[in-house]
Amino acid sequence: MTKPGTSHDTFKQGPQDWLCQTAGATAPSGGSEPHAVGSVAAIFQWPVRVYWEDTDAGGIVFYANYLKFFERSRTEWLRSLGIEQQQLKDSTGGMFVVTETTLRYHRPARLDDQLTVTASMIEIGRASMIIKQQALLKTEQSGEPSATLLCEGTIRIGWVHGASLQPGRIPASILDSLKT
Template sequence: MTQGKEFGWPVRVYWEDTDAGGIVFYANYLKFFERARTEWLRSLGIHQRELRESSGGMFVVGAAALDYHRPARLDDQIEVTARIAELGRASLVLEQQAWLLDQGTRAQLLCEGRIRIGWVDAVQMKPARIPVPVLQVLNP
């Protein structure tokens, strides 16, 4: 996914995702966003466990800011998107959205966020530069 190109991942809302009011618990959008980012990386051939083992580094979330627009409910089908907004040598910012789907078409924006992800040395947990081969995949 180069800057501007969007990745989408389908998610079904299950009981475990909802709160006592029957809507998706607000923190679960962070889980949905995490899964979409992981699947986006996987679609690019980047497997995080293997990357950590081979490079000694890993991605970590440094900041997240979310805006909630409408609730999702049990059994809703949603699409979670991810798009690189900024790409640097040691971090990237992703813009992510969760959309309610109606017959496979985006019907309503549910939640959107900006997630800053940094690269760290996996042992010392100190910031480091994203390996060049990974940068080349993220921004060919």
């Protein structure tokens, strides 16, 4: 079992294990325009097990629950960078909000499936960022040589002032953490 906040080269088998692997990407600094992150970005992975509450009457994961899985992965990714969202709101008065999602479903997940849910930055600007996310069925369950893609999407996250919910600029210290 691993501790959040550490990096590993391979994904372990336990339900609490996760991976944050860096593959040489760097994000540009400065400027107010959005910047595409390097062609090979850091990929954060978080394990998710499918429970009864996640499934529909047909016994497969209800489509909207993939958004919940993606939210968990993004939240844990932020934590791995030292960004706690409640503490961030308390200290800055601002917060991240989802402003746009695009999802594509490839295959269903079922009860007790063990998934790996990824998050990787593909673009970052002064007021928003775009995260690519995937839900993958672990190779041990799929019988395939690599994990099976179940759902993928892009999520645009914007920064707003907590009291007014008006758009604002992401604080420089947070931008620096996100670009590492």
